[in-house]
Amino acid sequence: MADTKTASAGTPASATAPAAPATAVYDPRDTRVPTVIADEVHVVYKVNGAGGRKGGATAALSRIFSRKPAPGMREVHAVKGVTFVAYKGEAIGLIGSNGSGKSTLLAAIAGLQPVARGRIYSHGQPSLLGVNAALMNDLTGERNVVLGGLAMGMSKEQIRERYQDIVDFSGINQKGDFISLPMRTYSSGMGARLRFSIAAAKDHDVLMIDEALATGDADFQRRSQARIEELREQAGTVFLVSHSIGTVRETCDRAIWLESGVLRMDGPSAEVCDAYERFTSGR
Amino acid sequence: MQPADALTPSKATPVTVTTHPATPATKTPAPATLADLAAAHGLTVSGARPSLPSYVRQLWGRRHFVTAYATARMHAAYSTARLGQVWHLVTPLLNAAVYYFIFGMIMNASHGVADYVPFLITGVFVWDFIGSSINASTRSIHGNLGLVRALHFPRASLPLSTVVQLFQQLLVTMGALVLLLLACGQTPTLKWLLAAPALALMAVFCAGVAMVMARIGSKSPDISQLMPFILRTWMYSSGVMWSIDSMLKKDHLAYWVTVVLKTNPAAVYIDLMRYALIDSFNAHALPHHVWAIAVGWALLAGVGGFIYFWKAEEEYGRG
Numbered sequence A: 001m002a003d004t005k006t007a008s009a010g011t012p013a014s015a016t017a018p019a020a021p022a023t024a025v026y027d028p029r030d031t032r033v034p035t036v037i038a039d040e041v042h043v044v045y046k047v048n049g050a051g052g053r054k055g056g057a058t059a060a061l062s063r064i065f066s067r068k069p070a071p072g073m074r075e076v077h078a079v080k081g082v083t084f085v086a087y088k089g090e091a092i093g094l095i096g097s098n099g100s101g102k103s104t105l106l107a108a109i110a111g112l113q114p115v116a117r118g119r120i121y122s123h124g125q126p127s128l129l130g131v132n133a134a135l136m137n138d139l140t141g142e143r144n145v146v147l148g149g150l151a152m153g154m155s156k157e158q159i160r161e162r163y164q165d166i167v168d169f170s171g172i173n174q175k176g177d178f179i180s181l182p183m184r185t186y187s188s189g190m191g192a193r194l195r196f197s198i199a200a201a202k203d204h205d206v207l208m209i210d211e212a213l214a215t216g217d218a219d220f221q222r223r224s225q226a227r228i229e230e231l232r233e234q235a236g237t238v239f240l241v242s243h244s245i246g247t248v249r250e251t252c253d254r255a256i257w258l259e260s261g262v263l264r265m266d267g268p269s270a271e272v273c274d275a276y277e278r279f280t281s282g283r
Numbered sequence B: 001m002q003p004a005d006a007l008t009p010s011k012a013t014p015v016t017v018t019t020h021p022a023t024p025a026t027k028t029p030a031p032a033t034l035a036d037l038a039a040a041h042g043l044t045v046s047g048a049r050p051s052l053p054s055y056v057r058q059l060w061g062r063r064h065f066v067t068a069y070a071t072a073r074m075h076a077a078y079s080t081a082r083l084g085q086v087w088h089l090v091t092p093l094l095n096a097a098v099y100y101f102i103f104g105m106i107m108n109a110s111h112g113v114a115d116y117v118p119f120l121i122t123g124v125f126v127w128d129f130i131g132s133s134i135n136a137s138t139r140s141i142h143g144n145l146g147l148v149r150a151l152h153f154p155r156a157s158l159p160l161s162t163v164v165q166l167f168q169q170l171l172v173t174m175g176a177l178v179l180l181l182l183a184c185g186q187t188p189t190l191k192w193l194l195a196a197p198a199l200a201l202m203a204v205f206c207a208g209v210a211m212v213m214a215r216i217g218s219k220s221p222d223i224s225q226l227m228p229f230i231l232r233t234w235m236y237s238s239g240v241m242w243s244i245d246s247m248l249k250k251d252h253l254a255y256w257v258t259v260v261l262k263t264n265p266a267a268v269y270i271d272l273m274r275y276a277l278i279d280s281f282n283a284h285a286l287p288h289h290v291w292a293i294a295v296g297w298a299l300l301a302g303v304g305g306f307i308y309f310w311k312a313e314e315e316y317g318r319g
C-alpha cells in the first residue's frame, strides 16, 4: 500500500503489490475491525546536549529561564509520515535496518513517545513487551515479579495467580532456588528469561514485541515463540520487531518495512521480506 | 512531503494529509478519512492526556504500584551495605549529631531553647523529609525516562512514589524520635496525637511540591543542579536548628520578616511537630491560625501541584 506514496524511495512495492484492494490504506468496504490506525505519523526527537554547550552557572541559569531551545538542541526526525491500518488478529512484523525508526514507531503506538504531527488511534491500551525498566537488580527475583506485574498494571490477585507460572516458565529455579536471590546474581541469560516471563504474563489488546526473542538458550527461544503465538491469539494484534527475517516470516502474516523513518513497503510478510532481502543483499 | 495532493485533485472532500492516493477516485463517494474510521470503531487517540477525573481513577488503580515501587527502592537503597536497613536510622541520627555539634555546641543556638536536643532532632528529621522529597522528585521523571518510555502508567506515580518512599523513611525516624523523647524524660500525652494530622498535611504538601518539581525537572534537568542551594537556603531560614523567635529577637529585623519566616510551610510543619511532641514547646511559639495555614499550604500545593503535573501528562518522555 505504500507504493504510490513512497514512489521516490524505490520500486519494490509496486512490483509486488497485487491489484487487489489490499493496496489501499483503507477500503471503506472492509469489514475487518481496525485495532491500530497510524495516520501520517511523524516523530521527532529533540536531543539535548548535542555539540558544544557552554558550561558554567550563568549558562545553566539562562538555559533554565529562557524558553528557547538550548544552543546544543538538535532534532532527529525518526519517523516520517507513516500511515497504516492494523486489524484484529493480525501479526505484523516490522523490519528495516538499524535506526530506521522501528522502536520509535512502536513507542508512538504505545502512546509513550509523543507524535510531532499526525495521529495514532488505538483500541484499548497498546503495550510494549518491555518491563525491564521497572525491575531492580538489587531486589530478589521474587520481588521483581511482583513489581514488574504491578508496573504493567496487573492487580495483586492476578500476580498471585500467575506467580508460579511466571517462575516456572522462566526456568530460573531449575538449578536451585534462585528466585529468592537478588537479580544481580543472575547470569545475563537468566535475567533475560525472567524479564521475558514477567512481561509475557499479562494479556494485552495490542501487544508490541521489540527484539525480545533473541534472548536465552534454544530451548527458551522455542518456548517463547510458543508463548508469543498464544499472546497473539489472546491479543487483538501483535507487532513484532525482529532482526531475524526468518522469525518474521514464520510468526507474522503481514510485514511493514521502514527505511530511514519512511514506510517503504507494507503487505504480506513473504513479499515484503523478499523485497527487503533483495534490498539488503543488493547494497 | 507528499505528492498525494497533486494526484487527487478531484477529491470532493477537503484534501488532508490523510487522503491516500492509492484509493481509486472511482470508488464509493468520499471514503471516510482515517479519523472517521477510527471514530466508527471507537478507537481512541493513543497517548492523549486523560481527563482529570479519569486520571485520578487511573492513579488510584496504580496505588499498589506506587507503594511497591517506593518500598522496592527503599529496600534496594542499602541492599549492598553490610548493615543494610540499619542505615535508614543511622544516617539521620548522624546528621542530627553533626548539627548538634555545630549549632548546639559551637554556635550556641541552644541558648534559650528548652529541650534543645529533641527540638533539633525533630527539626532535622522533619526537614530531611521535606528537603529530600523535593530534591529527589526533581529527578523522578528525568531519572526514570527508561520506565516512562517503556510502560504506560499515570506519570504522577513516579513523584508520588518518591514521596511515599521518603515518608516511609520518615515514619522509621519518627519511631526513633519517640524513643529518644521517652529517653529524654518526656511523658506521652494526648497532644502527641496531633503529630498524625501534622504529618498527613505535610505529606500532602510535599507530594504537591514534588509533582511541580518533577514536571520542571523533566523539562529543565539543569534545575536539579540548583536544588541543593535553594534547599539549603530554605533550610537555614526555616528554623531547623534554631528557634526563629530567639534568633531574630536580638536583630533589628522587621516584624514581618519573622512572620514570613514562621509561616513558610517548612517552618509551619516543623513547629507543629515540635508542638505536638515536645512538652516545653508551647503554643506561643506557633504563628496565629497555624492549623489553617498548615491546611492552606497542603491544599494549595496538593491540588495545584497535581493539576500542574497532569497538564503535561502526555509530554513526559518526549525527547
Ligand SMILES: Nc1ncnc2c1ncn2[C@@H]1O[C@H](COP(=O)(O)OP(=O)(O)O)[C@@H](O)[C@H]1O
Residues within 6 Å of the ligand: A045, A046, A047, A076, A077, A078, A096, A097, A098, A099, A100, A101, A102, A103, A104, A105, B319
Ligand atoms: N531517545 C532518542 N533520542 C534521540 N534520538 C533517538 C532516540 N531514540 C532513537 N533515536 C533516533 O531515532 C532514529 C530511529 O531509531 P530507532 O527507532 O531506535 O530505530 P530502530 O529501532 O529501527 O533501530 C535513529 O536515528 C536514532 O538515532
Ligand SMILES: [Mg+2]
Residues within 6 Å of the ligand: A102, A103, A104, A210
Ligand atoms: Mg530498535
